[in-house]
Amino acid sequence: MQLRKGKTKVILENAIECALLAVEIYNKPRTNYRVEGYITNMIMAWTKLFQAHFHYTIGDKFYYKNKSGRYELIEGEKKAWELKTCITKYGQLSLSQKANLDFFIKLRNKIEHRHIEKDEIGITIFGECQSLLYNFESKLIDFFGEEYALNESLSFALQFSRIRTSGQSIASKTLLSKEVKDLREFIDRYKNALPNDVFDSQEYSIKLIQVPKISNTNRSDLAIEFVNWNNLSEEDRFNYEKITTIIKDKVVHKEVLNPGKLKPGEVIRLVNDEIELSKKINHFDLKCLYYAFSIRPTAQDEGQNDPFDCNTNFCHYDEVHDDYVFQEAWVKFLVENISLEKLTKTVWKGSYDKKQKLNLEDFQINNQ
Numbered sequence: 001m002q003l004r005k006g007k008t009k010v011i012l013e014n015a016i017e018c019a020l021l022a023v024e025i026y027n028k029p030r031t032n033y034r035v036e037g038y039i040t041n042m043i044m045a046w047t048k049l050f051q052a053h054f055h056y057t058i059g060d061k062f063y064y065k066n067k068s069g070r071y072e073l074i075e076g077e078k079k080a081w082e083l084k085t086c087i088t089k090y091g092q093l094s095l096s097q098k099a100n101l102d103f104f105i106k107l108r109n110k111i112e113h114r115h116i117e118k119d120e121i122g123i124t125i126f127g128e129c130q131s132l133l134y135n136f137e138s139k140l141i142d143f144f145g146e147e148y149a150l151n152e153s154l155s156f157a158l159q160f161s162r163i164r165t166s167g168q169s170i171a172s173k174t175l176l177s178k179e180v181k182d183l184r185e186f187i188d189r190y191k192n193a194l195p196n197d198v199f200d201s202q203e204y205s206i207k208l209i210q211v212p213k214i215s216n217t218n219r220s221d222l223a224i225e226f227v228n229w230n231n232l233s234e235e236d237r238f239n240y241e242k243i244t245t246i247i248k249d250k251v252v253h254k255e256v257l258n259p260g261k262l263k264p265g266e267v268i269r270l271v272n273d274e275i276e277l278s279k280k281i282n283h284f285d286l287k288c289l290y291y292a293f294s295i296r297p298t299a300q301d302e303g304q305n306d307p308f309d310c311n312t313n314f315c316h317y318d319e320v321h322d323d324y325v326f327q328e329a330w331v332k333f334l335v336e337n338i339s340l341e342k343l344t345k346t347v348w349k350g351s352y353d354k355k356q357k358l359n360l361e362d363f364q365i366n367n368q
Contacts, residue, residue: 003144008056012144015048019136019150026129035122035129039108042132043083046101049136050086053143062086096201097135103190103204104132109306110186121183127205135203182312193319261316261325267334274335281338285345289334290315292351292358296324300352311360336365 003009022041025034054062063071063078064085072079084105087093093101107125122129137150191199198204262270264286272280281289291298296310296317307317307324314330317323337343342363351358 003056007060008052011048011055012052012148015045015052016140016148016150018042018045018048019133023133035125036111038129039104039111042136043104043108045136046132047080047083047086049140049143050083050090051080054081054086054089056143062089093139094201094203095195096198096203097139099194099198100128100131100135100204103128106190106306106308107183107186110183110308121187124184124187130206131202131204134206182310185312186308261318261327262331263323263325267326267331270331271334271338275338279338279344281334285348288348288352289343292348293360293363294357295330300355333363333365337363340365 003012018041022038022045025031025041026038028034031037051062062081064081066072081089083101087098087101141149194204264283268281268283268286275281287298290296291300293314294301294311296315297307307319307322310317310324313327314333315324315326318325334343342365347358350356
């Protein structure tokens with residue numbers, strides 16, 4: 001397909017430029033926030049790719065409408081469908097492709113709400129990043145033909161093999177730091193919740209094995225070969241499975257759901273059992289305390305719509321049941337501070353009413 005000049009072609013060219021920019025950023029080893037830049041630009045690339053497809057198939061109709069049937073406007077411009085809506089409207093992605101895109105939409109939202117160095121996360125999600133790009137090119141070709149493929153514009157990124165082990169070791173230590181603990185927990189939780197057939201799919205995460213070619217091959221052969229799984233012999237497939245069994249990084253054991261976690265009512269009961277009658281708390285008090293210390297999102301947190309944005313030392317979002325569960329550490333924190341009168345109803349209600357957060361560090365006791 002060769003598009004003529006027009007809006008579809010302009011949108012498509014923008015989508016391709018976003019993808020190329022994403023790869024350029026990712027392949028620059030000394031670029032700050034390169035993984036963050038890659039994710040942001042690839043989300044834009046996917047969104048524009050869908051919009052080009054919609055414009056070509058249904059016309060200029062990929063916009064939100066209000067209840068009256070009129071287009072929603074932002075600063076005078078029609079509000080276009082976001083990527084999540086585009087995926088739903090398209091409705092033909094495989095489960096693995098959807099899982100990959102959903103992962104990056106959620107991860108981007110979490111990264112946007114934090115002000116920390118995220119590059120060390122890149123090692124953990126390299127396979128997902130690669131699939132995000134491969135899936136983009138695959139869908140680009142499906143929509144508009146092979147003449148728009150990216151393979152002529154991209155090159156295989158060189159790997160610094162001699163220092164790779166050392167670099168990974170440093171990154172692994174950094175991943176244990178408090179600053180990225182929440183992101184790592186989200187990534188592990190998302191991966192472990194996926195069905196095996198989705199996680200194992202190359203459309204969700206590319207699993208690459210770097211093996212030097214030492215056989216006697218033609219000197220004009222490419223240094224890198226990508227082998228089609230469907231073309232492998234049974235013996236080669238068996239050997240491949242043995243290797244992937246060794247290197248596979250997914251946790252396969254099953255855990256008890258929310259062991260030791262507490263519901264809000266249980267938190268209130270346990271706190272009230274330990275404090276004086278005059279200091280007892282209710283559900284509204286607990287809501288004020290959530291807000292005051294940013295333990296979990298509340299309606300008072302303007303612009304905060306990510307339920308996973310919790311202080312994981314005290315609280316976790318239960319996606320299955322769409323509610324929150326709490327750690328015993330949260331009960332201990334409240335009991336100690338209320339008993340010592342560092343926390344009073346006046347303090348937490350004032351914080352909630354005035355929309356002024358409290359500094360958690362000011363209320364830490366006994367190196368908690």
